[in-house]
Amino acid sequence: MSDKYKIIGPVYDLLSTIYSGKQIHRCKTAMHEDIKAGDKVLFAGVGHGRDAVHAAECGAEVTVVDLSATMLKNFEKNLKGRNFKHPIRTVHSDIMKFAEVDAYDYVFANFFLNVFPEGFMVDVMKHLSTLVNKNGALVVGDFHFPTGNWFVRKFQSLYWYIAVLTFTIFAKNAFHEIYNYPKHLESIGFKVEKTKRYNIFALPCYWSLKATRQAD
Ligand SMILES: C[S@@+](CC[C@H](N)C(=O)[O-])C[C@H]1O[C@@H](n2cnc3c(N)ncnc32)[C@H](O)[C@@H]1O
Numbered sequence: 001m002s003d004k005y006k007i008i009g010p011v012y013d014l015l016s017t018i019y020s021g022k023q024i025h026r027c028k029t030a031m032h033e034d035i036k037a038g039d040k041v042l043f044a045g046v047g048h049g050r051d052a053v054h055a056a057e058c059g060a061e062v063t064v065v066d067l068s069a070t071m072l073k074n075f076e077k078n079l080k081g082r083n084f085k086h087p088i089r090t091v092h093s094d095i096m097k098f099a100e101v102d103a104y105d106y107v108f109a110n111f112f113l114n115v116f117p118e119g120f121m122v123d124v125m126k127h128l129s130t131l132v133n134k135n136g137a138l139v140v141g142d143f144h145f146p147t148g149n150w151f152v153r154k155f156q157s158l159y160w161y162i163a164v165l166t167f168t169i170f171a172k173n174a175f176h177e178i179y180n181y182p183k184h185l186e187s188i189g190f191k192v193e194k195t196k197r198y199n200i201f202a203l204p205c206y207w208s209l210k211a212t213r214q215a216d
Helices: 009-020 023-028 030-034 050-057 069-079 118-131 150-171 181-187
Strands: 040-044 061-066 089-092 104-110 132-143 190-200 203-213
Touching (some): 009 023, 009 069, 009 150, 023 030, 023 104, 023 132, 023 190, 023 203, 030 132, 030 190, 030 203, 040 050, 050 061, 050 069, 050 104, 061 069, 069 089, 104 118, 118 132, 132 150, 132 181, 150 203, 181 203
Parallel strands (some): 040 061, 040 104, 061 089
Antiparallel strands (some): 132 203, 190 203
16 A cells, blocks of 8 residues: 655654644643553554653553554654653554554544544544543544634634645645544544643644543
8 A cells, every 4th residue: 555644754743843833742742641650552643653752751551553654664763762661562554453442541543533534534533432441531632623703713724724735735635624523522422521722823723632431
């Protein structure tokens, strides 16, 4: 299968820093404050994976999965010279073929679900939810669903469309509106229990959502 991130992959983290300063990285690591040493943590579509490195530094047992050899090569570069209590396990695979059911305390989907068209995105979200153990959490870090007055919503949408257009052109990602992740999480039986927002020009443009299974 062709590597969709061959062109844009090597500069992915640089672009995210240019686009957001440190806000994307802050968003991706927002829920790490809840991770305990020894927790089993999965990063789906890890990319360059500085968030995964941070989780391993917190003492978590980290597994990362990505389909792109280019992204994983960049991830490996970020691992150079680092030692963790639990070495990171790297899996080169389509996440839909990764089936460690009920195995993880945390499953992170940072800027991952937005690469898929909406119907398939929900299938991927459902699949990720099966990997979360009974008391675990699914964490989604991504672009903030437009909220607030007309001006704020237009800014949030424009900010998203510049990014999605770039990634549609260079990585063949799906082109779509910003997804309403809380709504989709509810539809698969999860509930957002904690939200952290990250601003661009004082307007919320990213959020990290920690979701747990709803009681029956
Ligand atoms: C937009 S990037 C986000 C990377 C990283 N999570 C971040 O926040 O920087 C999406 C990542 O998902 C990976 N990916 C796309 N489809 C995938 C799939 N079906 N299975 C596993 N990884 C996939 C891509 O290779 C890419 O690394």
